[in-house]
Amino acid sequence: MAEIQQQDKGGGKGGKKRAKKMSTKIDMTPMVDLAFLLLTFFMLTTTFAKPTVMQMTMPVPPKKDDPPQELPASNAFTILMDEGNKVYYYEGLLKEGEAKPELIPTSYAADGIRKALLERKRRDPKTVVLIKPADKSNYKNMVDILDEMNITDQKKYALVKISKADEDLIKTSGK
Amino acid sequence: MPKVKPHRTSPSLDMTPMVDLAFLLVTFFMLTTKFAPEEAVVVDTPSSTSELRLPESHVITISVDKDKRVFFGMDDAKPKMAMLSRVGAKYGVTFTAAQAKTFSNLSSFGVPVQQLPDFLSRDNEQRKTIKQPGIPADSLNNQFIDWVVEAQAASRKEFGKPAYVAIKGDGVADVPTVMKVIKLLQDKNINRFNLITDLETKPVAGK
Numbered sequence: 001m002a003e004i005q006q007q008d009k010g011g012g013k014g015g016k017k018r019a020k021k022m023s024t025k026i027d028m029t030p031m032v033d034l035a036f037l038l039l040t041f042f043m044l045t046t047t048f049a050k051p052t053v054m055q056m057t058m059p060v061p062p063k064k065d066d067p068p069q070e071l072p073a074s075n076a077f078t079i080l081m082d083e084g085n086k087v088y089y090y091e092g093l094l095k096e097g098e099a100k101p102e103l104i105p106t107s108y109a110a111d112g113i114r115k116a117l118l119e120r121k122r123r124d125p126k127t128v129v130l131i132k133p134a135d136k137s138n139y140k141n142m143v144d145i146l147d148e149m150n151i152t153d154q155k156k157y158a159l160v161k162i163s164k165a166d167e168d169l170i171k172t173s174g175k
Numbered sequence: 176m177p178k179v180k181p182h183r184t185s186p187s188l189d190m191t192p193m194v195d196l197a198f199l200l201v202t203f204f205m206l207t208t209k210f211a212p213e214e215a216v217v218v219d220t221p222s223s224t225s226e227l228r229l230p231e232s233h234v235i236t237i238s239v240d241k242d243k244r245v246f247f248g249m250d251d252a253k254p255k256m257a258m259l260s261r262v263g264a265k266y267g268v269t270f271t272a273a274q275a276k277t278f279s280n281l282s283s284f285g286v287p288v289q290q291l292p293d294f295l296s297r298d299n300e301q302r303k304t305i306k307q308p309g310i311p312a313d314s315l316n317n318q319f320i321d322w323v324v325e326a327q328a329a330s331r332k333e334f335g336k337p338a339y340v341a342i343k344g345d346g347v348a349d350v351p352t353v354m355k356v357i358k359l360l361q362d363k364n365i366n367r368f369n370l371i372t373d374l375e376t377k378p379v380a381g382k
Binding site: 036039045081135136138140142144147150159161 | 193194198201222227341345353354357369
């Protein structure tokens, strides 16, 4: 396009009126506007297309003849999630006929469960976290807790179905 | 001293290279963009700090919405057709070529296989208005796991590896439904899967 303009200037049209000369130029501004609008649109739509994911690997179910692995109570740390975004934790295991561990209510905030996890991890690096979402809790709570595992770099954890005893513990604690 | 005649340049800018570049980029982005497919169900995913991205292709998406409905989606068209005929054969449902074509374009669905032919023969607008009941996934009528197993088999045959399994749960979806889905997958020896989440900035641990 630039060449065409040059030709017109150098061409033998010297005697012509000025107005004619101007008309050969194309105003590209609207076209450029449109081009950049489209460019911006496509750039923005491509960037945000892929959602993020959280890797989750569940343990392979044990074979029939494998002896069941016992988790020592000293390494256990249980997180219970209840309805209404409530979260509790206790240390040790809940066993029939033994003293019940103390149930401590906490929150999903940074100084809640995360602090407890970090503190526990410092005390005992071999901690295994048992995550037990109650039936009334929601999926967001589950993702939040799994996310806390990533944040606190807790490698050993398991997603376990909540037991009757755990539910009773929440109920009797009244917190 | 000869008078230096200033070279009179045109005040208007030559925009040609800029326009060239702009259109080149437009073309590039137009061709590479894959539009987000229309979802059959609105799922508001919770956020996490994970920065992993969903793989580009070979993904099976299992959506769980807030009404405990389970939806199934697959992105590869070819194994999807194979999966459809396999699952159809199992339940004695046959599909026409047109229905199979529609099915391969569908991003996700949530109807029992018996209702699927009727659902597929409707046009796009009608399909949107239908309330999909979700795929049956209970112990009496477990069509959901058949879809997953056949999808994995078809994907393995087509690409030599099973598809990624991604679970897309709504933030207020109830845990028993999600746990049931996970349990069913584990029963079929699928122990590695992804949970689709929104990105959230990572807090520094210990502060």
